[in-house]
Amino acid sequence: MIVSLAPMEGLTGYVFRRVHAQCFGSLDRYYTPFLPPPRVGKQFGGKAFKELDPEHNHGLNVVPQLMSKNADEFVGATQVLAHMGYREVNLNLGCPSGTVVGKGKGSGFLRNLDELEAFLQDVCSRSALPVSVKTRVGFEDDAEYEEILNLYCRCPLAELVVHPRVRSDYYKGAPRQWLYGETLARAPFPVAYNGDIFSVEDADALMASYPQTRHVMIGRGLLANPALARMMQGGPAATVTELQRFHDALYRAYEAEIGGNAVFRMKEWWFYAKCAFADPLAVHRLIRKTRKASEYEAAAERVFREEGLAAVARFHG
Numbered sequence: 001m002i003v004s005l006a007p008m009e010g011l012t013g014y015v016f017r018r019v020h021a022q023c024f025g026s027l028d029r030y031y032t033p034f035l036p037p038p039r040v041g042k043q044f045g046g047k048a049f050k051e052l053d054p055e056h057n058h059g060l061n062v063v064p065q066l067m068s069k070n071a072d073e074f075v076g077a078t079q080v081l082a083h084m085g086y087r088e089v090n091l092n093l094g095c096p097s098g099t100v101v102g103k104g105k106g107s108g109f110l111r112n113l114d115e116l117e118a119f120l121q122d123v124c125s126r127s128a129l130p131v132s133v134k135t136r137v138g139f140e141d142d143a144e145y146e147e148i149l150n151l152y153c154r155c156p157l158a159e160l161v162v163h164p165r166v167r168s169d170y171y172k173g174a175p176r177q178w179l180y181g182e183t184l185a186r187a188p189f190p191v192a193y194n195g196d197i198f199s200v201e202d203a204d205a206l207m208a209s210y211p212q213t214r215h216v217m218i219g220r221g222l223l224a225n226p227a228l229a230r231m232m233q234g235g236p237a238a239t240v241t242e243l244q245r246f247h248d249a250l251y252r253a254y255e256a257e258i259g260g261n262a263v264f265r266m267k268e269w270w271f272y273a274k275c276a277f278a279d280p281l282a283v284h285r286l287i288r289k290t291r292k293a294s295e296y297e298a299a300a301e302r303v304f305r306e307e308g309l310a311a312v313a314r315f316h317g
């Protein structure tokens with residue numbers, strides 16, 4: 001089975017995936033957090049270029065994710081990405097953020113199916129790379145998915161990654177896994193599952209219900225338990241020494257990339273990583289008030305020295 005890392009803006013960028021791969025072994029595939037395509041004829045610049053720079057992704061199988069509703073810019077971006085050596089591009093049709101939806105992008109594109117179909121047919125025919133899609137199953141109501149799935153089935157997609165929530169769920173409530181099952185049964189292209197795989201048991205239950213599953217994408221589960229992919233392949237849970245080594249490497253790598261903002265970035269990571277400990281609230285209290293690098297470093301060191309690990313590291317919100 002393919003296990004991939006979900007795109008998560010601010011969390012699973014090139015620094016994270018490189019350090020995670022060094023400490024816990026590579027996943028089969030990584031998706032970049034969403035990137036805006038450059039203007040037609042231009043290259044990716046700034047933050048997006050850093051994310052895509054082959055130097056930063058050496059040895060990892062990375063799929064760039066784009067967020068756009070401009071077909072010419074999307075196609076132009078695929079040409080740039082093909083030159084950089086990428087072999088697939090992913091379109092974000094799931095982002096629930098108000099700003100994104102307000103512009104008709106991300107899950108907001110699911111409200112305008114005529115425009116979405118014209119866009120997909122156009123970009124699939126002109127793209128320099130195979131086009132995969134990461135989607136939610138509707139905007140307000142999962143009844144919308146019938147029409148959305150029919151639309152996807154008419155397009156030559158490389159793969160469809162299904163996060164079976166609607167936009168108004170954001171990340172709450174149980175994923176509607178039966179709509180993933182419906183997709184597996186009907187789609188003429190490969191299908192992947194994403195949503196709330198937080199433990200080996202969750203992955204096993206998915207496989208038991210949908211034995212045709214060939215690709216599982218994991219996000220929050222791997223942030224809370226960096227050994228999750230390894231455990232899904234029969235490997236051991238993370239030890240406290242491994243976790244501390246991973247933490248230290250991640251912090252140093254962020255420091256090298258973004259200097260003083262590394263503390264802020266690590267605090268976002270701790271929102272998930274605290275779930276690896278028996279008392280996540282105690283971990284949160286130790287980390288949250290730190291501002292200066294020296295305070296942060298002392299607090300993190302104390303967490304690893306004093307806080308015991310949870311029996312099972314599992315994301316729980």
Ligand SMILES: Cc1cc2nc3c(=O)[nH]c(=O)nc-3n(C[C@H](O)[C@H](O)[C@H](O)COP(=O)(O)O)c2cc1C
Binds near residue numbers: 010011171194195221
């Ligand atoms: C903070 C945050 C940032 C995210 N950024 C992206 C993104 O850039 N692109 C995307 O397709 N999904 C994004 N997602 C959604 C995740 O990729 C994934 O679909 C979601 O977390 C459900 O999977 P999980 O339960 O395995 O975490 C984001 C989610 C969160 C919580």
